[in-house]
Each structure stands twice: as C-alpha cells, then as structure tokens.
Amino acid sequence: MSPDSVHEYRRDDVTTYTASAPGKVILLGEHAVVYGYPAIAVPVTQLQAQATVTDRPPGSGCLLAALDLGRSTPLAQLPTDDALALVARLTLDMLGMGSDPDWRITLHSQIPMASGLGSGAAIATALVRALFAYAGRSVSAQIVADLVFESEKLLHGTPSGIDNTVIAYEQPVWFEKGRPMQIFAPLFPITLAVADTGLASPTRQTVGDVRQGWQTQPAKYESLFGQIGQIVAQARLAMEIGQPQNLGPLFDHNQELLVELGVSGAANDRLVAAARAAGAAGAKLSGGGRGGNIIALVDEASQQSVQAALRNAGARRVLVTTILGA
Ligand code: PMV
Numbered sequence: 001m002s003p004d005s006v007h008e009y010r011r012d013d014v015t016t017y018t019a020s021a022p023g024k025v026i027l028l029g030e031h032a033v034v035y036g037y038p039a040i041a042v043p044v045t046q047l048q049a050q051a052t053v054t055d056r057p058p059g060s061g062c063l064l065a066a067l068d069l070g071r072s073t074p075l076a077q078l079p080t081d082d083a084l085a086l087v088a089r090l091t092l093d094m095l096g097m098g099s100d101p102d103w104r105i106t107l108h109s110q111i112p113m114a115s116g117l118g119s120g121a122a123i124a125t126a127l128v129r130a131l132f133a134y135a136g137r138s139v140s141a142q143i144v145a146d147l148v149f150e151s152e153k154l155l156h157g158t159p160s161g162i163d164n165t166v167i168a169y170e171q172p173v174w175f176e177k178g179r180p181m182q183i184f185a186p187l188f189p190i191t192l193a194v195a196d197t198g199l200a201s202p203t204r205q206t207v208g209d210v211r212q213g214w215q216t217q218p219a220k221y222e223s224l225f226g227q228i229g230q231i232v233a234q235a236r237l238a239m240e241i242g243q244p245q246n247l248g249p250l251f252d253h254n255q256e257l258l259v260e261l262g263v264s265g266a267a268n269d270r271l272v273a274a275a276r277a278a279g280a281a282g283a284k285l286s287g288g289g290r291g292g293n294i295i296a297l298v299d300e301a302s303q304q305s306v307q308a309a310l311r312n313a314g315a316r317r318v319l320v321t322t323i324l325g326a
Contacts, residue, residue, distance in 0.1 A: 005126075005170075006133045016054040019129035023047035023111040024118035024166045025194060025286045025295055025321075028254050029175075029232040031210050031261055033160040035222075037229035038176045040184075040236060041166035042323045044194065049109035049122035051130035056102040064088060066123075067108045076100050083151035087124045088131070090147050095135045103134065112317075114200040116287020120155050121163040124148040144168040156203050158211070172323060174236060186239035188325040190247070192295045193275065193306050197267035198316030199291030206263045206288040213262060221261070228257050248281030248297050255284035263289035270313050278302065278309030 006019045022043040029039025056063060065072035066084060076099070078085035084107065092099060107127060111119035128147050132139040145161075145168035152159040162175040174182040214221035231254050238246035255272055258264050264272075268285040271294045275283040279302035286295045298306045303320060310318045 006129055015134075016052060017130050017133040018050055018052045019126045019133055020048045020050045021122040021125035021129065021167050022118075022170060023049075023122055024163060025116070025192065025293065026162065027172075027190075027286070027295070028235050028250065028284075029228055030285075030287055030289070031207070031258065031263060032225035032228035032232075033162055033175060033177065034158060034207060034210070035214070035225050036177050037225050038174060038232045038236075039160070039162055040172065040174055040232055041162050042172045042190075043166055043170045044117065044319075044321050045170075046319055046321055047111045047117060047122075049111055049119065049126045050107070051123070051126035052106040052108075053130045053134040054104050054106075056104050058102055060102050061100045062088070062092075062102070063104045065104065065106045067106065068113070075105075081154060083120065083154045084124060084127060086154060087127055087147055087151045090150055091128050091131045094143075094147070095131065095137060097131075097135060105130070112196060114202050114292070115196055116201065116203070116285075116289075116292035117194075118163045118167050121148050121152060121167045124151045125164070125167050141168045141170075156207060158207060159203075184236065184240070186323060186325050187242040188239070188244050190239075190244070190323045190325075191298050191303065192321055192323070193280070193298050193303070193310060194286070194293050194295050194319050194321060195271050195275070195310040195315035196293050196317045197265070197271060197291050198314070199265070199267055201265075201288050201291030203288035206290055210261055210263060224257050224260055228254060231257070245281075251282030251284045251295075251297055252276070255282075258285055258289060265290040267291060267314065268294055271310055271315055272296075274309045274313035275306050278305045280306045 022045045027040040033039035062075040145164045148164035171183045235250045272283040275296035280296035283296035
C-alpha cells in the first residue's frame with residue numbers, strides 16, 4: 001500500500017483510518033486489452049477517492065455510507081450484486097473480522113463516475129486499504145488489485161483488469177490480461193490534458209457492443225485489435241528509448257482505430273479535433289468511449305491554448321496531469 005494513502009487519526013478513544021486511491025487514465029490500448037492485447041495506463045493523482053473507517057457502538061453492526069451515491073446502508077442489507085458491498089465482504093472475510101463488525105465505512109470520491117477515470121475501482125481500492133489499515137494489517141498492491149477486480153466484474157461484465165491494477169499499484173503499468181503486469185517508467189515526463197465530454201459512458205455498454213462486433217465480424221475486429229496492440233508496443237518503445245515526438249502520432253492512430261471499432265462519439269471527436277487544432281501533439285479518447293474523457297498530449301507551449309480550446313469545444317472539465325519520467 002502506498003505510504004501516502006493511509007492516515008490514522010486518534011481522538012479520545014476513537015480511532016479513524018482514512019485511505020485514498022487515485023483515478024487513472026488509459027494512455028493507449030483500451031478495448032483491445034479485453035482481448036489479450038497490451039495496454040498502458042497511468043494513475044491520475046489529482047483526483048482521489050477516500051474511504052474512512054471508524055468505530056460504532058457495540059452491537060450496531062457495519063454501516064456503509066456512500067456519500068456520492070447519497071446512501072447510508074447497513075452492510076448486511078446490501079444485495080449480493082452491490083459492487084462496494086461485495087468488496088467490503090470479501091475484505092472483511094480475508095481479515096477474519098466476521099461479516100458485520102461494528103464499523104462505519106464512509107466513502108467519498110472526487111473522480112467523476114462513468115467517465116473512464118476509474119472511479120469505481122478507486123473507491124473500492126480506498127475501501128480495501130482502509131479496512132486493512134483499521135484491522136492493523138498491511139496489504140500488498142496485488143491483493144488489493146485482486147479484491148477490487150471482483151467488483152469490476154460486477155460493474156463491467158468482462159473487465160480486462162487494467163483499472164484495478166493501475167490504481168492499486170499507483171504507477172504506470174503495461175498490462176496484458178492473464179499475464180503479470182509490468183510497472184514501467186517513461187524516460188521523459190508526459191503531460192496530458194484530460195477533458196471530460198460531460199457524457200456518462202457506462203463501460204459495460206461499449207465493451208458489450210465491441211464484443212458483438214467481434215462475434216459478427218471476427219476477422220475485422222481481430223485485425224483492429226492487433227493494430228492497436230502494435231501501437232501500444234511502439235508507444236512503450238518510444239517512452240523507454242526517449243522519443244517523445246513519436247507519441248503524438250501513435251495517440252492519433254490509436255484514436256482512428258477506436259473510431260473504426262465504433263466506440264468514439266461526436267463529443268469525443270469534437271474535443272479530439274479541438275485539442276489537435278490548438279497544438280496538442282496527439283489526442284484520443286480514453287477508457288470505454290462514447291462520452292467520458294479524452295486525453296491530449298501537451299507541452300509547456302501548447303498547454304494553455306489546448307485547455308482553452310477544449311473548454312470552448314464544450315469540455316465540462318479539463319485537468320492537466322504529468323506522468324513523471326524516470
Ligand atoms: O473503465 P474505463 O471506462 O476506463 O474503460 C476500461 C477500458 C476498457 O478497455 C474499455 C475495458 C477494460 O476492461 O479494459
């Protein structure tokens with residue numbers, strides 16, 4: 001667990017643990033990653049989800065307060081298909097704390113939901129970390145990732161596992177389904193403008209549509225996935241041998257292939273075009289698509305104009321984040 005992500009507060013005889021977890025963006029390779037091709041994802045530390053655990057009076061049981069969902073419900077009353085309740089139950093079971101300890105768990109997130117920034121995985125990660133901390137136990141990033149993956153399956157159907165992995169490790173990751181993930185450090189800093197279309201985009205929907213396309217036109221879809229996989233490999237090479245100028249065209253090419261997969265949308269296309277016209281080196285949707293966020297590669301010179309152009313083109317929110325180089 002990242003040392004920065006858990007805090008302990010003591011007041012009188014009440015102990016409170018708060019844990020946090022970042023958002024994420026997929027740099028390249030979304031959708032194809034579900035079919036075993038590689039993808040690269042990075043954490044977005046400006047956006048955080050938080051979980052706080054504190055005592056409740058003896059015999060009162062476990063309460064799960066999801067502030068952003070406007071609900072505060074006894075854990076015992078939440079259904080088995082509730083993603084956060086599932087993660088809480090699995091974690092309590094692993095900790096040997098019984099199914100209904102006298103704990104209050106409060107969840108809160110700054111990460112917009114259903115926008116490709118990993119909000120569900122981040123809240124679940126903060127929850128697992130806070131429960132382990134409250135139980136006085138440390139936990140590896142891989143165990144956190146595995147527990148959170150169970151909730152991703154409930155939310156998304158057939159997730160690749162990239163979201164829970166990058167968020168649990170809080171490092172840039174090279175991810176291939178079914179293989180050990182690799183943490184990897186670009187040689188140079190990468191600055192991204194992340195712009196929200198303002199349209200919620202349930203990942204389950206676009207992933208399902210791509211699956212349908214793949215089932216009806218397997219050769220076409222396999223070819224698109226393969227091309228995306230090659231772009232991801234070229235991008236990793238560019239990052240590892242220090243060729244930042246190669247990244248922009250790779251972002252653009254990945255976006256073209258995502259359009260062909262049918263997962264871009266008018267709002268994504270508008271923001272991508274605006275970012276490029278304002279000087280971004282490359283731009284693409286990030287995550288499930290058809291709404292959600294786009295990412296644009298910027299530098300010192302283009303940062304301001306790209307942000308302004310994205311806002312003028314209708315972006316609901318634009319943030320700039322830098323992935324530090326090795
Ligand atoms: O959760 P999102 O919207 O960032 O999308 C996840 C990326 C996909 O490749 C579309 C799905 C997956 O499970 O990898």
